[in-house]
Amino acid sequence: MEPDADERLGQLLRWKRWEQPDAAFWERFDATFQEKRLRSLAREGWGGWLLRLLRGPGRPALAAAGLLCAVTLLTLPPRPEGIAAAVPRETEFLLLTQEGPAGAVEEEIFDEGDDGFCYVSQAVPWTGAAVLSAYHF
Amino acid sequence: MVDGALLSRPGPAAEVPAEWEDGALATAAQAGSVAAFDALARRHRARLMGMLYHLTGNREDAADLCQDALIRAFCHIRSFGGRSQFYTWLYRIAVNLALEQMRRGRLRRFCSLERLAAAAESDGAVLALASRLKTDRALLMKELQQQINGALQALPPKQRAVVVLAEVEGLPAGEIGQILGCSEGTVRSRLHYARERLKELLHHYLEG
Numbered sequence: 001m002e003p004d005a006d007e008r009l010g011q012l013l014r015w016k017r018w019e020q021p022d023a024a025f026w027e028r029f030d031a032t033f034q035e036k037r038l039r040s041l042a043r044e045g046w047g048g049w050l051l052r053l054l055r056g057p058g059r060p061a062l063a064a065a066g067l068l069c070a071v072t073l074l075t076l077p078p079r080p081e082g083i084a085a086a087v088p089r090e091t092e093f094l095l096l097t098q099e100g101p102a103g104a105v106e107e108e109i110f111d112e113g114d115d116g117f118c119y120v121s122q123a124v125p126w127t128g129a130a131v132l133s134a135y136h137f
Numbered sequence: 138m139v140d141g142a143l144l145s146r147p148g149p150a151a152e153v154p155a156e157w158e159d160g161a162l163a164t165a166a167q168a169g170s171v172a173a174f175d176a177l178a179r180r181h182r183a184r185l186m187g188m189l190y191h192l193t194g195n196r197e198d199a200a201d202l203c204q205d206a207l208i209r210a211f212c213h214i215r216s217f218g219g220r221s222q223f224y225t226w227l228y229r230i231a232v233n234l235a236l237e238q239m240r241r242g243r244l245r246r247f248c249s250l251e252r253l254a255a256a257a258e259s260d261g262a263v264l265a266l267a268s269r270l271k272t273d274r275a276l277l278m279k280e281l282q283q284q285i286n287g288a289l290q291a292l293p294p295k296q297r298a299v300v301v302l303a304e305v306e307g308l309p310a311g312e313i314g315q316i317l318g319c320s321e322g323t324v325r326s327r328l329h330y331a332r333e334r335l336k337e338l339l340h341h342y343l344e345g
Contacts, residue, residue: 011262012285013335015260015262015263015285019282020251022252040208
């Protein structure tokens with residue numbers, strides 16, 4: 001039985017499936033696509049990147065880090081004044097040493113101030129270096 | 138979202154298994170894998186390009202739209218909820234983009250025909266037609282390509298979209314409705330009117 005007009009129309013439209021680009025077209029297509037994608041991302045700029053980060057899976061970690069920074073800044077004790085001046089070049093001090101493993105830091109109580117801070121200078125043997133720490137009672 | 142792979146030239150998506158289904162690739166792409174998205178793009182770009190070419194009748198416009206649709210999908214990959222097939226979602230982006238460009242008159246106003254695969258000459262429809270019209274197959278193919286594309290371009294864009302998706306792409310009415318954002322009834326209605334119009338325009342090739 002001969003196909004009717006509807007069937008023939010369907011056959012002609014399906015024949016359009018043979019309209020296909022060649023391999024060279026796809027090479028150019030891929031190269032252009034990558035360039036366009038890069039340009040699109042560059043246009044987004046840092047604001048877009050930040051927005052993606054805030055919307056992304058790292059959002060809880062980012063929020064936690066932000067909270068930690070805020071808490072640290074708010075609860076950090078004020079730096080005691082005069083700590084730089086608490087390291088005179090020549091001072092008499094009471095030397096306290098502790099028995100310990102070879103190479104251990106010799107602890108020296110440097111100064112007990114009225115401000116409630118104990119300034120300790122720790123000389124590291126054989127290095128000529130020293131670490132100054134301030135401890136609050 | 139983007140890892141370092143974006144900065145390199147495109148190559149095989151070595152870190153993504155080739156046998157992964159679209160859903161798995163989409164999930165990986167949503168997690169930030171550019172390679173996974175590129176695998177999806179390679180898998181669907183030929184069909185996407187074909188659909189856009191049949192819709193616009195212009196090869197260069199179709200290529201531009203295809204790339205723009207893929208970029209849009211890339212940038213909005215997280216909005217793919219998995220409620221439809223990935224290609225349905227991708228087609229929807231592409232068709233909406235094409236219809237939008239048509240509405241704004243931003244597409245070229247002439248047909249630029251695509252290359253025909255060699256197998257087109259031995260297609261049953263062409264053989265039957267060449268025999269009925271008693272004409273040379275090579276000449277007939279050139280003529281057919283121009284006439285069919287011209288007839289499609291004479292349809293209103295939404296009717297053209299339905300015909301392309303139904304007849305050329307072979308999609309069911311339900312999926313077409315998802316792509317175009319309309320009911321199955323609307324799809325069937327548009328398809329009916331589009332076919333009637335095409336039969337008028339192409340009657341020379343359809344008569345017994």
